[in-house]
Amino acid sequence: MIRVVLPPHLRTLAHVSGEVQVEVPGEVTQRHVLDAVEARFPMLVGTMRDRGTGRRRALVRFFACEEDLSNESPDAALPDRVARGEEPFLVVGAMAGG
Amino acid sequence: MSGVRLLVGTRKGLFVLTSDAARKDWKVDGPHFGGWEIYHANGSPVDPNRIYVSQSGGWFGQLIQRSDDGGATWQQVDHDFTYAGEVGDHLWYDGTPRPWEFKRIWHLEPSRTELDVVYAGAEDAALFKSTDGGQKWVELTGLRTHTSAPKWQPGAGGMCLHTIILDPVNPERIFVAISAAGAFRSDDGGVTWQPINRGLNSGGIPDPDAEVGHCVHRIAQHPSRPDTLFMQKHWDVMRSDDAGDNWREISGDLPTDFGFPIAVHAHEPETIYVVPITSDSLHYVMDGKLRVYRSRTGGEQWEPLTVGLPQEHCYVNVLRDAMAVDTLDECGIYFGTSAGQVYGSADSGDTWQALVSDLPPICSVEAQVLP
Numbered sequence: 001m002i003r004v005v006l007p008p009h010l011r012t013l014a015h016v017s018g019e020v021q022v023e024v025p026g027e028v029t030q031r032h033v034l035d036a037v038e039a040r041f042p043m044l045v046g047t048m049r050d051r052g053t054g055r056r057r058a059l060v061r062f063f064a065c066e067e068d069l070s071n072e073s074p075d076a077a078l079p080d081r082v083a084r085g086e087e088p089f090l091v092v093g094a095m096a097g098g
Numbered sequence: 099m100s101g102v103r104l105l106v107g108t109r110k111g112l113f114v115l116t117s118d119a120a121r122k123d124w125k126v127d128g129p130h131f132g133g134w135e136i137y138h139a140n141g142s143p144v145d146p147n148r149i150y151v152s153q154s155g156g157w158f159g160q161l162i163q164r165s166d167d168g169g170a171t172w173q174q175v176d177h178d179f180t181y182a183g184e185v186g187d188h189l190w191y192d193g194t195p196r197p198w199e200f201k202r203i204w205h206l207e208p209s210r211t212e213l214d215v216v217y218a219g220a221e222d223a224a225l226f227k228s229t230d231g232g233q234k235w236v237e238l239t240g241l242r243t244h245t246s247a248p249k250w251q252p253g254a255g256g257m258c259l260h261t262i263i264l265d266p267v268n269p270e271r272i273f274v275a276i277s278a279a280g281a282f283r284s285d286d287g288g289v290t291w292q293p294i295n296r297g298l299n300s301g302g303i304p305d306p307d308a309e310v311g312h313c314v315h316r317i318a319q320h321p322s323r324p325d326t327l328f329m330q331k332h333w334d335v336m337r338s339d340d341a342g343d344n345w346r347e348i349s350g351d352l353p354t355d356f357g358f359p360i361a362v363h364a365h366e367p368e369t370i371y372v373v374p375i376t377s378d379s380l381h382y383v384m385d386g387k388l389r390v391y392r393s394r395t396g397g398e399q400w401e402p403l404t405v406g407l408p409q410e411h412c413y414v415n416v417l418r419d420a421m422a423v424d425t426l427d428e429c430g431i432y433f434g435t436s437a438g439q440v441y442g443s444a445d446s447g448d449t450w451q452a453l454v455s456d457l458p459p460i461c462s463v464e465a466q467v468l469p
Contacts, residue, residue, distance in 0.1 A: 009133060009158055013174065043174045047158035052180055059157040093157040 002033055003088035010048070010091065014041040019088055028083035030062055031074040037091075048091055063090040102424050103168070103466040104442075105149065106434055107136030110458035112151055114169050116468075117453075121430055121444040124453045130172065131163065135202075138419055138462045142208040142216075146466045150216055150232060152203040160202050162218075164232050168468075175232035179203065179220055182237040188222065189251040198222045198242065205419060207262035211269070217288075219259035223250060223276040225288060238288035241274065246293060246310040253277035253313045253332075260418055261314070266321040273327065273342065278303075278313035281329070283342050294342030298331060302378075315358045316418040320367035328370050328397070330360040330418070335372055337397050348397025353384055359421035363446060364429040368396035371431060371447060373416040381436075382413035390433070392447050406450030407441060414439070419462035426467060434460030 001021040011017060022036035031054075038045045045051065048060050054074070056062070061070045065079045065087050081087040104115040104124075111129025134153045142148035147168040153161040160179065163172045179200050187195035201221045209215035214231040224242045226235040241247075241259075250257060258277055265271035272284045273294075280295040293310050303311045313332035320326065329336040329345065333356050336345045349355035354374045363369035370393050376384045383389065387409045389402040414435035424430035432442045438457035443450045 007157075009155070013161070043161075046160070046177060051178060057157070057159060096156070 107462035221258035297345030350398030
């Protein structure tokens with residue numbers, strides 16, 4: 001299972017607290033993890049990625065293992081520790097605004 | 099009548115204010131959807147317990163919430179506002195073409211007669227319709243693909259469709275207004291549209307009386323006179339008595355005719371309200387005084403309403419969707435400010451009281467009379 005930490009607003013929308021865990025079939029990539037999160041929590045469709053283009057929303061960041069993976073290819077493999085469930089994949093609201 | 103409910107959309111959440119029919123003591127509930135921008139919340143005329151909310155933010159985009167119990171509980175409904183078909187270009191601020199890009203929903207307008215029918219006005223300007231209570235949205239493409247659309251340009255707040263009026267007599271007639279394209283009317287339920295901007299004169303565009311390009315801020319209508327429309331434009335307060343075919347200026351003796359909201363008294367179709375602000379570069383009320391101006395003559399002659407409103411050191415604005423009236427026998431009128439105050443009058447504007455004072459900046463106010 002892949003561990004995912006959602007930002008507070010998205011946890012509220014998804015009616016969850018704390019981490020969520022999702023099953024990711026195939027290679028553990030950003031795209032597949034987000035697909036799995038959206039499949040389990042359809043209310044989050046469009047909140048992390050643009051619904052039409054699939055691109056990351058401008059003020060959303062993806063972190064894991066103390067690395068900013070936001071600008072990596074969505075089809076690149078995530079770190080092994082994320083794939084093994086040892087570290088979470090973090091969806092983060094960027095520091096911006098007030 | 100048991101009371102009034104106000105739906106107050108703010109930069110940081112939705113607040114719900116309720117009172118009995120006396121409208122003296124108000125209960126404040128909220129924030130709902132704390133931290134999110136609530137551009138608009140609006141209830142169904144068919145059932146006031148059906149409420150739709152536009153919930154958006156720069157981080158996570160646009161959502162729509164719906165309540166079927168007057169705001170006690172909420173359910174997230176569909177928020178897919180994908181433009182249908184080919185996405186054309188409009189003009190950007192610098193005059194270059196720019197593709198339509200969805201940003202948010204500014205206004206939600208539930209049907210007067212069908213509980214599950216609701217319209218949504220978008221930025222970039224487009225009109226969407228749902229016939230199932232928001233579970234699915236479909237764009238009425240005739241507006242965005244109008245032949246004039248490549249010449250539409252955003253106002254400072256974005257290219258937003260902010261006003262939707264569903265004609266109370268002719269079910270096929272819809273009015274909308276877009277900043278900064280102007281006003282449009284459909285007489286076939288939203289399939290085709292025509293600009294209705296004849297008589298508008300806007301100094302900020304190259305051709306002041308162009309067919310489109312006007313920064314219309316708000317349009318209001320009294321249900322008993324559906325062909326009479328009142329408009330607060332960027333500058334100028336305007337009136338039409340032929341469903342928008344022709345407009346004439348009614349700014350009259352207003353101290354300034356720049357402003358955003360305009361409202362019509364619930365029982366007096368010639369009584370209208372505006373909140374003038376200083377200018378296009380000074381978006382706050384004049385001389386530090388918060389004054390609502392009322393005309394009982396359908397325009398031209400205006401009187402300042404000041405009793406109960408701050409008359410010194412006040413530098414707030416009132417946005418276009420932030421003024422509403424109720425339909426109790428003695429008409430109530432309400433507005434919210436950029437500094438988070440909601441003011442209300444239970445006597446057609448003669449006297450005012452602050453209903454709540456320290457909310458986040460207010461985007462919208464709607465009033466519901468509860469059975």
